[in-house]
Amino acid sequence: MNLENDLRRVLRRESPPAGFAGRVLERIEREPARKPRAWWHAAAASVTLAAVLGGYGAYRVAEHRRGEFAKEQVLTAMRIAGEKVKYAQEEVRAIGSHD
Amino acid sequence: MRKLVIVLALTLAAAIPASAQQINMNFPELEARAEEVVDITLDAQMLRMASKFFSGRDADERAVRDMISGLHGIYVRSYEFAKEGEYDRKIAERLKAQLGPTWKPLVTVRSKKKENVNIYANMVGDRVTGLVIISAEPREFTVVNINGPIDIERLSQLEGQFGIPELSKEK
Numbered sequence: 001m002n003l004e005n006d007l008r009r010v011l012r013r014e015s016p017p018a019g020f021a022g023r024v025l026e027r028i029e030r031e032p033a034r035k036p037r038a039w040w041h042a043a044a045a046s047v048t049l050a051a052v053l054g055g056y057g058a059y060r061v062a063e064h065r066r067g068e069f070a071k072e073q074v075l076t077a078m079r080i081a082g083e084k085v086k087y088a089q090e091e092v093r094a095i096g097s098h099d
Numbered sequence: 100m101r102k103l104v105i106v107l108a109l110t111l112a113a114a115i116p117a118s119a120q121q122i123n124m125n126f127p128e129l130e131a132r133a134e135e136v137v138d139i140t141l142d143a144q145m146l147r148m149a150s151k152f153f154s155g156r157d158a159d160e161r162a163v164r165d166m167i168s169g170l171h172g173i174y175v176r177s178y179e180f181a182k183e184g185e186y187d188r189k190i191a192e193r194l195k196a197q198l199g200p201t202w203k204p205l206v207t208v209r210s211k212k213k214e215n216v217n218i219y220a221n222m223v224g225d226r227v228t229g230l231v232i233i234s235a236e237p238r239e240f241t242v243v244n245i246n247g248p249i250d251i252e253r254l255s256q257l258e259g260q261f262g263i264p265e266l267s268k269e270k
Binding site for chain 1: 137139143146148149151153163166167173175177186201205206208214216218230232236241243245251253254256
């Protein structure tokens with residue numbers, strides 16, 4: 001009998017403390033919201049990092065192309081200028097040698 | 100107020116020589132008639148960028164890099180025509196008229212059969228701070244404007260380097 005009484009006492013219905021349901025609901029609402037936010041942050045950081053690295057890579061490629069193009073332009077300009085100056089110098093020297 | 104006046108004066112002093120060397124090199128009438136056009140515009144920023152791509156190990160490339168390092172701009176316009184007399188030779192005079200009093204004629208070559216070449220240098224003291232080369236051939240008109248300190252002797256030595264054939268030998 002003692003055992004039955006003990007079991008009844010232990011398993012008797014008890015009302016939860018005040019505000020228990022509210023706290024549980026609040027925690028349920030809070031917990032699932034934290035996980036997607038963490039995932040979203042990681043994804044956004046990855047996308048941002050990929051965009052920054054990709055953008056920097058594209059910028060470097062474009063800069064390299066621009067630099068090579070500018071170098072070619074410099075060489076062409078110097079070649080044209082050099083040729084004209086050389087021609088003028090040769091003409092002046094030719095006139096000098098006739099004198 | 101006094102500081103402002105000094106800053107303004109310094110700004111103007113820096114701006115005037117730079118703008119004085121700017122020459123109008125737009126020739127739409129030549130561009131429309133020419134069979135081949137070479138149009139090169141390299142401002143200081145582009146020159147700085149280009150200089151990074153010249154190797155420091157190769158002597159020829161180093162020479163060009165050193166030459167362009169102090170320049171503010173290089174501008175080239177060259178027009179090749181299908182036949183003779185396709186452009187007004189007075190255009191050279193119009194160009195010369197743009198040059199200010201600091202510009203001195205260095206070399207003038209006049210030829211009936213070949214090309215006329217005029218080389219003008221912008222002199223500040225003994226220093227050449229700019230160069231304009233005007234070349235008028237029967238079928239070709241070329242203008243080169245180098246803005247900044249330039250060694251003319253070294254410029255003439257560049258031809259034939261970098262595996263680029265000498266133009267004078269092609270003719």
